[in-house]
Amino acid sequence: MEKPTILLIGTCDTKLPELLYTISQCPDSTNILLMDVGRTPTLHPLISIQHPDLTTTTTTKENKENEETKNNGEVIRKEEEYKSLPRTTYIQKISNHATTTTADLYKAGRIHAILSLGGSCGTNIATAAMRQGVPVGFPKLMVSTMASGDVSSYIEETDITLMYSVVDVAGGNWILKRVLGNALFGAVGMALREFTFQKDRIGRDVEGSVGKNGGDGGDGGKKRVGVTMFGVTTPCVDVIRERLEREYGAEVYVFHATGAGGKAMERLVREGQIDAVVDLTTSEVVDELMGGVLSAGPARLEAAAKKGIPQVVSVGACEMANFGPPSTIPPRYEGRVLYEHNPTVTLVRANAEESRQIARFIAEKLRTFAVRPDLIRLVLPTGGISMVDVPGQSFYDPEVDEVLFSTIEKELQGSGISITRDPRHINDPDFATSVADMLGGMITSM
Amino acid sequence: MEKPTILLIGTCDTKLPELLYTISQCPDSTNILLMDVGRTPTLHPLISIQHPDLTTTTTTKENKENEETKNNGEVIRKEEEYKSLPRTTYIQKISNHATTTTADLYKAGRIHAILSLGGSCGTNIATAAMRQGVPVGFPKLMVSTMASGDVSSYIEETDITLMYSVVDVAGGNWILKRVLGNALFGAVGMALREFTFQKDRIGRDVEGSVGKNGGDGGDGGKKRVGVTMFGVTTPCVDVIRERLEREYGAEVYVFHATGAGGKAMERLVREGQIDAVVDLTTSEVVDELMGGVLSAGPARLEAAAKKGIPQVVSVGACEMANFGPPSTIPPRYEGRVLYEHNPTVTLVRANAEESRQIARFIAEKLRTFAVRPDLIRLVLPTGGISMVDVPGQSFYDPEVDEVLFSTIEKELQGSGISITRDPRHINDPDFATSVADMLGGMITSM
Numbered sequence: 001m002e003k004p005t006i007l008l009i010g011t012c013d014t015k016l017p018e019l020l021y022t023i024s025q026c027p028d029s030t031n032i033l034l035m036d037v038g039r040t041p042t043l044h045p046l047i048s049i050q051h052p053d054l055t056t057t058t059t060t061k062e063n064k065e066n067e068e069t070k071n072n073g074e075v076i077r078k079e080e081e082y083k084s085l086p087r088t089t090y091i092q093k094i095s096n097h098a099t100t101t102t103a104d105l106y107k108a109g110r111i112h113a114i115l116s117l118g119g120s121c122g123t124n125i126a127t128a129a130m131r132q133g134v135p136v137g138f139p140k141l142m143v144s145t146m147a148s149g150d151v152s153s154y155i156e157e158t159d160i161t162l163m164y165s166v167v168d169v170a171g172g173n174w175i176l177k178r179v180l181g182n183a184l185f186g187a188v189g190m191a192l193r194e195f196t197f198q199k200d201r202i203g204r205d206v207e208g209s210v211g212k213n214g215g216d217g218g219d220g221g222k223k224r225v226g227v228t229m230f231g232v233t234t235p236c237v238d239v240i241r242e243r244l245e246r247e248y249g250a251e252v253y254v255f256h257a258t259g260a261g262g263k264a265m266e267r268l269v270r271e272g273q274i275d276a277v278v279d280l281t282t283s284e285v286v287d288e289l290m291g292g293v294l295s296a297g298p299a300r301l302e303a304a305a306k307k308g309i310p311q312v313v314s315v316g317a318c319e320m321a322n323f324g325p326p327s328t329i330p331p332r333y334e335g336r337v338l339y340e341h342n343p344t345v346t347l348v349r350a351n352a353e354e355s356r357q358i359a360r361f362i363a364e365k366l367r368t369f370a371v372r373p374d375l376i377r378l379v380l381p382t383g384g385i386s387m388v389d390v391p392g393q394s395f396y397d398p399e400v401d402e403v404l405f406s407t408i409e410k411e412l413q414g415s416g417i418s419i420t421r422d423p424r425h426i427n428d429p430d431f432a433t434s435v436a437d438m439l440g441g442m443i444t445s446m
Numbered sequence: 447m448e449k450p451t452i453l454l455i456g457t458c459d460t461k462l463p464e465l466l467y468t469i470s471q472c473p474d475s476t477n478i479l480l481m482d483v484g485r486t487p488t489l490h491p492l493i494s495i496q497h498p499d500l501t502t503t504t505t506t507k508e509n510k511e512n513e514e515t516k517n518n519g520e521v522i523r524k525e526e527e528y529k530s531l532p533r534t535t536y537i538q539k540i541s542n543h544a545t546t547t548t549a550d551l552y553k554a555g556r557i558h559a560i561l562s563l564g565g566s567c568g569t570n571i572a573t574a575a576m577r578q579g580v581p582v583g584f585p586k587l588m589v590s591t592m593a594s595g596d597v598s599s600y601i602e603e604t605d606i607t608l609m610y611s612v613v614d615v616a617g618g619n620w621i622l623k624r625v626l627g628n629a630l631f632g633a634v635g636m637a638l639r640e641f642t643f644q645k646d647r648i649g650r651d652v653e654g655s656v657g658k659n660g661g662d663g664g665d666g667g668k669k670r671v672g673v674t675m676f677g678v679t680t681p682c683v684d685v686i687r688e689r690l691e692r693e694y695g696a697e698v699y700v701f702h703a704t705g706a707g708g709k710a711m712e713r714l715v716r717e718g719q720i721d722a723v724v725d726l727t728t729s730e731v732v733d734e735l736m737g738g739v740l741s742a743g744p745a746r747l748e749a750a751a752k753k754g755i756p757q758v759v760s761v762g763a764c765e766m767a768n769f770g771p772p773s774t775i776p777p778r779y780e781g782r783v784l785y786e787h788n789p790t791v792t793l794v795r796a797n798a799e800e801s802r803q804i805a806r807f808i809a810e811k812l813r814t815f816a817v818r819p820d821l822i823r824l825v826l827p828t829g830g831i832s833m834v835d836v837p838g839q840s841f842y843d844p845e846v847d848e849v850l851f852s853t854i855e856k857e858l859q860g861s862g863i864s865i866t867r868d869p870r871h872i873n874d875p876d877f878a879t880s881v882a883d884m885l886g887g888m889i890t891s892m
Contacts, residue, residue: 136612137624141632147608148601148706155594159625161609161632162593164601166582166710168700171687174670175699175719178583178643179605182636186587186607189635190628197624224620241617253621254614260594264612273621 013038102133139190262296363411373416383425459484548579585636809857819862829871
């Protein structure tokens with residue numbers, strides 16, 4: 001009988017006892033596939049997905065010469081390919097291998113959760129496969145010695161679940177057994193949920209993403225709209241959300257423009273899990289260009305353009321870069337207008353030259369990657385682009401904002417992307433309503 | 447019939463729809479108790495553990511005057527106590543309340559997992575209850591908008607499982623539903639494991655900790671020994687572990703001296719989950735005193751002394767403070783001997799004055815908190831205290847080490863704690879064997 005199946009990823013050369021303990025605790029209701037991603041291959045009957053050094057097809061003459069036939073008839077190369085690599089190259093290469101294998105298993109509907117356990121090296125490899133091999137929403141749980149610190153490089157914009165191992169993932173002690181048992185049963189529960197979900201699904205979309213509910217959008221076929229928000233644009237987003245939900249029957253996903261948030265939205269767009277976007281708060285671009293702490297990387301604004309989905313883009317909070325306490329602000333910003341949001345968050349006001357660069361970044365991304373420029377609306381609230389960019393507030397600077405606006409207009413000339421100037425400020429409820437209606441008009445005709 | 451029960455902690459004033467959605471997905475096999483930790487109380491039939499403002503007994507006359515009887519007969523105070531508090535005070539106070547309630551439920555055997563979902567505020571409150579209300583090993587899962595960054599303040603030295611929500615925890619969108627569904631089923635699985643575990647247990651130890659297997663130590667009544675390790679003391683720890691396991695039938699728990707590691711060991715000692723300690727690598731003290739990045743806080747070395755369990759203490763890696771890249775080393779250490787372990791880890795060699803302070807810290811903790819000084823053995827490997835503190839290595843400095851050794855000896859005079867000088871260096875296998883035997887002798891007579 002078909003059962004929920006957990007893909008268990010581990011470096012079998014160093015963690016085999018812990019992996020086997022985990023398998024031994026698995027209830028009959030659930031299957032486990034063990035994938036070996038160690039540096040050197042391990043032979044064990046419970047390893048379902050063998051190390052690539054044991055399975056890679058080798059057809060050239062040169063490689064043939066490096067093979068020998070083992071007693072049990074398996075072909076093993078004399079020079080272990082991965083073993084001879086430098087550590088970082090090994091991690092990179094085996095991560096790619098694990099990602100491909102994981103993606104294949106996922107697309108074939110053969111797995112319902114991913115579980116892994118490891119130290120620094122194992123966490124790197126397994127979370128790469130979790131991030132790149134399966135979409136957001138698919139269960140993924142990592143037991144790690146590295147889970148009580150800065151975990152952003154492991155998680156990025158995904159829903160990887162991290163469990164701190166407390167003790168070293170080595171040896172069969174009682175604490176580790178309890179932690180591994182909890183992790184296994186967590187994965188068993190999640191796999192059951194995913195198994196039921198996959199069975200209930202009517203179909204898959206073209207890319208095999210499980211995000212679409214029967215390929216028909218969100219709950220009951222609703223259009224799924226991503227909206228980017230920041231504290232200083234929250235009043236606008238509240239109105240947009242409410243209007244899109246009430247007037248257009250949309251399902252709204254709000255993403256905080258914190259770096260991870262913008263990346264998460266772009267990932268969900270790529271995965272086909274979001275149908276349209278109100279990219280109101282593009283301030284992660286400022287952090288990317290000014291060295292702030294909330295950058296979403298250099299690929300921001302590409303996903304929706306490439307996907308050709310309807311989007312309204314604006315320049316919310318595009319006058320501010322985010323830093324930590326004042327002492328962490330780079331010396332090059334000395335003398336700038338600062339805004340101390342709280343003891344750990346300080347904002348730097350962008351100047352005219354920076355605003356020009358911000359405008360160019362946004363315009364260039366849209367112009368370069370838009371496959372459907374007719375579905376992109378750029379809207380510029382000339383009355384102010386954040387809560388602190390209005391008369392009487394410290395970041396209010398219409399002259400610098402004008403550089404931002406006019407540069408965008410200039411750079412997008414002839415692109416086929418429509419641009420609107422709106423004299424109201426971004427948090428004016430009527431501005432927000434007009435933005436919602438702009439997108440609403442596009443999604444109702446989808 | 448008795449069922450596995452999940453304690454669901456949430457701020458019902460802001461997250462009620464998401465909490466109710468989670469409850470609605472729960473399979474019949476499992477119960478959910480919903481605890482309200484919001485700023486303002488919420489009345490809802492599915493809230494099992496009401497907000498303290500609704501339930502706090504008020505007996506003084508002054509308080510009586512602030513009460514009114516509601517239509518449904520419930521007594522509610524006119525001035526909501528928590529609502530009127532500043533945000534940070536509210537978080538602190540409600541966290542304490544949630545911790546106490548959680549601990550009571552746990553001790554009564556009424557819960558088998560804790561689940562929570564929230565933003566920054568909710569994550570603060572719920573993880574405090576998870577850290578302080580239940581021991582390591584008890585399942586705890588937090589869905590949080592804050593889970594893709596530095597999570598150390600939420601996790602500390604515990605096995606809290608964190609799931610990044612990807613989208614804002616608000617609204618009923620498809621992604622959030624998948625994330626919450628996965629989290630719920632993860633908790634369902636873990637609660638089943640814990641439920642079975644609690645049923646199988648013969649008894650509890652005095653404090654109600656579930657860590658002890660029938661109150662008799664580790665698997666099969668083995669003595670559970672914590673050992674602190676660092677890269678530069680690994681050869682020593684490998685020998686100690688192997689010898690304790692083979693010759694003394696101990697179950698060994700290795701903790702990396704990374705701050706979280708030392709804290710984890712001390713917590714498990716407090717919880718009665720560790721029976722004896724080889725605190726070989728006390729270098730977290732150096733980071734605490736010199737401002738390094740791997741401090742375990744000012745309470746390091748207290749737990750085992752207070753608990754009166756057998757321990758061998760040494761000064762492994764007590765000549766080095768850990769920092770990030772060279773640029774992050776405080777200017778006061780300019781001109782010091784540095785050791786670049788890798789691009790992100792740089793070590794600073796302690797000088798004589800710092801070594802004196804390190805020695806005083808260790809001695810003072812043991813002297814002040816030892817309830818059984820006769821069960822403490824301090825051992826000083828005068829041949830060198832780490833892999834890089836041996837002749838020919840850059841941190842080798844016998845004169846400075848002598849300050850460390852002699853200060854400890856002086857400060858512990860008359861304490862009843864035995865001190866041994868051993869001329870070998872710390873990674874000498876014979877030194878390691880003698881350390882293992884020193885502890886082994888104490889635990890066999892327990």
